[in-house]
Amino acid sequence: MAIHMGIMCESCRKLYFVATSRAIKPSVSAAEMYRLKCTPPCPEVTEFRKDSMRPYRVSEDAFRSGYAKEGEYQFVEIPKPPQPP
């Protein structure tokens, strides 16, 4: 298991990896944005900022295939830095 950056489809909860998925492409409408086009039968198309990607723990097989289904990935909590007083 390794940690990779991914973005989850809000509709079907499939997780796509930025580094390996062909479903993620740079947005044509805005710089700094990406477009996720989910795979059929899910019709979802979403645009997101690079900083909304999150780290997930997944198997290397899932990472190489470009996506992981619900239950195949585990969200990794990043501790927030301490806030200045």
Ligand SMILES: [Zn+2]
């Ligand atoms: Zn979807």
